[in-house]
Amino acid sequence: MKKLAILDNSLWPEIYDPAGHWTEFVKLPYEVFRAEDGEFPDLEEGFTHLILTGSEASIVNPPAWVEKEVEVVRRAVEKGLVVLGSCFGHQLLALALAGRSHVRRAARPEIGWIEVEIIQEDPLFGQKVKLWVFSSHYDEVCGLEEEKFQVIARSQYCEVQAFRLKGKNVWGIQAHPEINPANARRLLTGMLERNFAGRDLIEKALGSAVKDSGWIEVISRHFSELDRAGG
Numbered sequence: 511m512k513k514l515a516i517l518d519n520s521l522w523p524e525i526y527d528p529a530g531h532w533t534e535f536v537k538l539p540y541e542v543f544r545a546e547d548g549e550f551p552d553l554e555e556g557f558t559h560l561i562l563t564g565s566e567a568s569i570v571n572p573p574a575w576v577e578k579e580v581e582v583v584r585r586a587v588e589k590g591l592v593v594l595g596s597c598f599g600h601q602l603l604a605l606a607l608a609g610r611s612h613v614r615r616a617a618r619p620e621i622g623w624i625e626v627e628i629i630q631e632d633p634l635f636g637q638k639v640k641l642w643v644f645s646s647h648y649d650e651v652c653g654l655e656e657e658k659f660q661v662i663a664r665s666q667y668c669e670v671q672a673f674r675l676k677g678k679n680v681w682g683i684q685a686h687p688e689i690n691p692a693n694a695r696r697l698l699t700g701m702l703e704r705n706f707a708g709r710d711l712i713e714k715a716l717g718s719a720v721k722d723s724g725w726i727e728v729i730s731r732h733f734s735e736l737d738r739a740g741g
Contacts (some may be wrong), residue, residue, distance in 0.1 A: 514540035515551035519565035525700025528563035535730035562599025569601040590739025600682030622715030641723035687726040
């Protein structure tokens with residue numbers, strides 16, 4: 511039986527509820543663990559899938575709990591779980607599996623609805639195509655080794671929009687396909703209220719037309735269908 515652990519990395523649930531966003535689409539039995547509260551899954555309790563959510567924190571200057579989450583990620587990969595990291599979770603995957611030199615501050619934040627190009631057909635992300643998806647990130651993944659990782663998608667300002675750990679059901683995605691337009695506005699408004707950097711970009715995103723290709727439908731379906739290694 512499949513069982514999902516969601517590692518919720520959010521800091522302010524009143525503006526950003528990543529577990530709620532993901533479970534709207536991924537229909538697996540699940541448990542939520544809040545990293546900031548020191549909650550982490552026991553991977554001996556039958557979990558087959560793991561989602562690492564986004565966060566208002568920065569991977570470049572990470573909170574103390576990231577060290578424990580890195581251990582959980584490495585153990586999940588060793589055990590053959592199906593793993594998906596989104597935004598901060600995507601970066602945390604790179605940190606855990608490639609090292610600190612493979613995450614950095616982005617030269618240009620991507621905030622709002624962006625166009626992403628899938629450059630490699632993939633069992634999780636789908637066919638090669640260009641599509642629109644919501645994004646909100648200030649950090650990014652960089653310089654992944656081709657021998658170990660496969661870059662799946664890119665955008666105008668981010669070369670590693672998605673990647674896969676070769677030979678494993680382990681993926682990272684920089685954007686937020688799971689955030690619908692209403693929740694995107696809630697997050698962006700909260701970012702303004704908390705004086706996030708790039709105020710002009712946030713205001714521009716709030717004033718722009720929604721462009722969402724529904725990529726989450728493909729990702730959530732494929733993620734749920736995948737089996738853990740040996741499972």
